[in-house]
Amino acid sequence: MSVLVYTENWDGKFKKLSFELVSYASGVAKMLNTTVTAISIGKVEESELSKLGNYGAGKIISVNSEKLLTFDSQAYTSVLSDISLNENASVIIISNNNSGKAIAPRLSVRLKAGVGSGVSKLPLSLNPFTVYKRTYSGNAFAHLVIKSEIKILTLAQNSFDLVETGTNTKIENLDITVDGSLLKTVVKDVQKQSGKILLNDADIVVSGGRGMKSPDNWPPLVELATLLGGATACSRPVSDEGWRPHEEHTGQTGKIIAPNLYIAVGISGATQHLAGISASKYIVAINSDKDAPIFEAAQYGIVGDAMKVLPKLVEAVKEIKK
Amino acid sequence: MKILVCISNVPDTTTKIKFAEGNTSIDTAGIQWVINPWDELSLTRALELKDDAANGIKSVTVIHVGPATAEPTIRKALAIGADDAIRVNAVSSDASFVAAQIAEVVRKEQFDIIMCGIESSDYNGSMVGGMISELLGIPSVSAISGIKFENGQPVMIREIDGGKEVVTVPSPFVAIVQKGIAKEPRIAAMRGIMMARSKPVKVVEPVQTEPLTTIVEFEKPAARAACKYIDAENPAQLLELLQNEAKVI
Numbered sequence: 366m367s368v369l370v371y372t373e374n375w376d377g378k379f380k381k382l383s384f385e386l387v388s389y390a391s392g393v394a395k396m397l398n399t400t401v402t403a404i405s406i407g408k409v410e411e412s413e414l415s416k417l418g419n420y421g422a423g424k425i426i427s428v429n430s431e432k433l434l435t436f437d438s439q440a441y442t443s444v445l446s447d448i449s450l451n452e453n454a455s456v457i458i459i460s461n462n463n464s465g466k467a468i469a470p471r472l473s474v475r476l477k478a479g480v481g482s483g484v485s486k487l488p489l490s491l492n493p494f495t496v497y498k499r500t501y502s503g504n505a506f507a508h509l510v511i512k513s514e515i516k517i518l519t520l521a522q523n524s525f526d527l528v529e530t531g532t533n534t535k536i537e538n539l540d541i542t543v544d545g546s547l548l549k550t551v552v553k554d555v556q557k558q559s560g561k562i563l564l565n566d567a568d569i570v571v572s573g574g575r576g577m578k579s580p581d582n583w584p585p586l587v588e589l590a591t592l593l594g595g596a597t598a599c600s601r602p603v604s605d606e607g608w609r610p611h612e613e614h615t616g617q618t619g620k621i622i623a624p625n626l627y628i629a630v631g632i633s634g635a636t637q638h639l640a641g642i643s644a645s646k647y648i649v650a651i652n653s654d655k656d657a658p659i660f661e662a663a664q665y666g667i668v669g670d671a672m673k674v675l676p677k678l679v680e681a682v683k684e685i686k687k
Numbered sequence: 688m689k690i691l692v693c694i695s696n697v698p699d700t701t702t703k704i705k706f707a708e709g710n711t712s713i714d715t716a717g718i719q720w721v722i723n724p725w726d727e728l729s730l731t732r733a734l735e736l737k738d739d740a741a742n743g744i745k746s747v748t749v750i751h752v753g754p755a756t757a758e759p760t761i762r763k764a765l766a767i768g769a770d771d772a773i774r775v776n777a778v779s780s781d782a783s784f785v786a787a788q789i790a791e792v793v794r795k796e797q798f799d800i801i802m803c804g805i806e807s808s809d810y811n812g813s814m815v816g817g818m819i820s821e822l823l824g825i826p827s828v829s830a831i832s833g834i835k836f837e838n839g840q841p842v843m844i845r846e847i848d849g850g851k852e853v854v855t856v857p858s859p860f861v862a863i864v865q866k867g868i869a870k871e872p873r874i875a876a877m878r879g880i881m882m883a884r885s886k887p888v889k890v891v892e893p894v895q896t897e898p899l900t901t902i903v904e905f906e907k908p909a910a911r912a913a914c915k916y917i918d919a920e921n922p923a924q925l926l927e928l929l930q931n932e933a934k935v936i
Contacts, residue, residue: 375848375849436847438817439826439827467863470817471817482812482814483811501713501809501811510900558850605871611832612846618728626935636700648911649925661911662911663911667925674919
């Protein structure tokens with residue numbers, strides 16, 4: 366019996382998300398009195414792999430096959446499923462990000478394993494195996510009992526603190542035969558954002574709504590985000606109007622984020638918007654309407670015109686950066 | 688080419704969720720039921736693809752797993768423009784149950800593209816599309832924000848962490864769609880509503896399958912502390928609180 370965790374890498378590097386997953390897996394393993402095995406797929410150097418040990422991975426299985434350069438959920442699932450069975454995994458931890466959402470359901474079918482998706486806390490109990498899971502877009506949380514022998518949990522990003530344990534770890538390079546007939550995804554083109562902090566990874570997010578009045582008014586908002594080392598986001602009407610790219614849309618049908626700090630500028634706080642940001646640790650609202658529902662979700666609020674408040678806020682941040 | 692669009696019947700997204708039966712279920716009194724937002728966008732895109740005759744799409748069928756009370760939502764999908772509908776007559780218990788039902792229908796009826804929303808706004812599971820594809824042993828492309836036809840072949844935009852990829856897979860496949868797939872959901876016109884009344888809704892009985900999970904209790908999200916207001920003339924005070932009280936900057 367072991368806890369298995371799939372750690373994704375980006376061009377051979379792990380990021381906070383990967384360490385969060387291993388920290389969470391360690392927490393689950395401790396409850397079950399067992400060990401953590403981490404799986405990495407792709408070309409990752411030993412020095413990078415060994416970082417997973419800091420968060421409690423006792424064993425790291427590294428799979429580096431030319432055939433797995435393109436993400437194909439069928440092929441990845443087949444690899445993870447084989448390793449899960451070999452390792453006698455009882456709980457499998459995967460991120461709730463896009464690739465996790467592609468792999469977890471397939472793995473569930475293969476292993477007849479129930480899934481607790483979007484968990485943000487350690488299991489509530491082991492017997493029955495009960496997890497705490499977001500439902501109704503954050504308006505309710507469910508206690509979900511997983512009845513199958515093997516359990517799959519997908520972890521919501523930025524929901525679990527990193528825990529350094531400094532475990533002794535061993536790295537195993539696994540030569541695995543990938544069934545070529547499963548590789549059906551052909552990638553014809555890739556466009557990557559570079560040099561920008563990704564919205565899902567950002568600790569600080571500054572977000573604008575219709576109260577920003579025009580796409581031309583964004584520079585002070587972007588400057589604030591840059592000064593704070595954060596990312597920019599927007600509400601749905603803003604992306605629907607084409608004022609900002611749709612990748613920035615946070616809300617029920619857009620991105621679901623959980624930064625440490627979310628600054629909502631000129632956003633009224635419709636239920637659908639709150640669904641995407643309610644897991645933020647702190648919310649700041651800047652809005653000219655004192656009755657806007659965003660103030661009910663916020664811990665700190667400024668009632669005022671965004672166009673007047675933002676430049677002052679930018680100046681104040683520059684002042685403390687000195 | 689035939690497209691199947693999977694639709695979920697969910698509470699309107701502005702619903703204030705209340706619990707019933709000792710917090711073990713949702714109080715459905717007064718809830719307005721709608722097509723899951725991502726599924727509505729999927730359906731819209733499927734219909735747009737069909738509108739262009741060059742794409743050679745013969746039909747767009749919607750499928751729903753649910754009891755007869757979901758009929759108004761199915762009729763709405765038909766009013767928007769779906770050609771016909773299939774309802775698997777069962778109260779869904781979990782994603783594995785729903786996926787098993789849809790996979791069974793696809794095995795019998797053959798579709799080339801199966802479209803699923805990336806999640807439903809009620810259980811937020813993101814599971815059904817992936818499960819269907821694994822049950823059928825066919826490819827899936829997840830988190831797609833675009834689909835079009837080039838030389839008779841579907842080409843998709845897949846959203847990855849920090850970018851996009853243009854991908855193709857052979858048919859049949861499952862397209863798991865996210866926001867961006869269509870600009871805005873299509874709205875039913877009066878003519879569509881009239882026509883929907885006579886469009887066929889086939890009711891099929893479920894296959895037996897054991898759900899793998901069950902919800903035993905609901906709880907409300909933890910309440911947040913009341914908002915502290917800062918003078919608009921003095922935003923430095925906000926920074927002071929963020930630095931020393933919240934410790935987030």
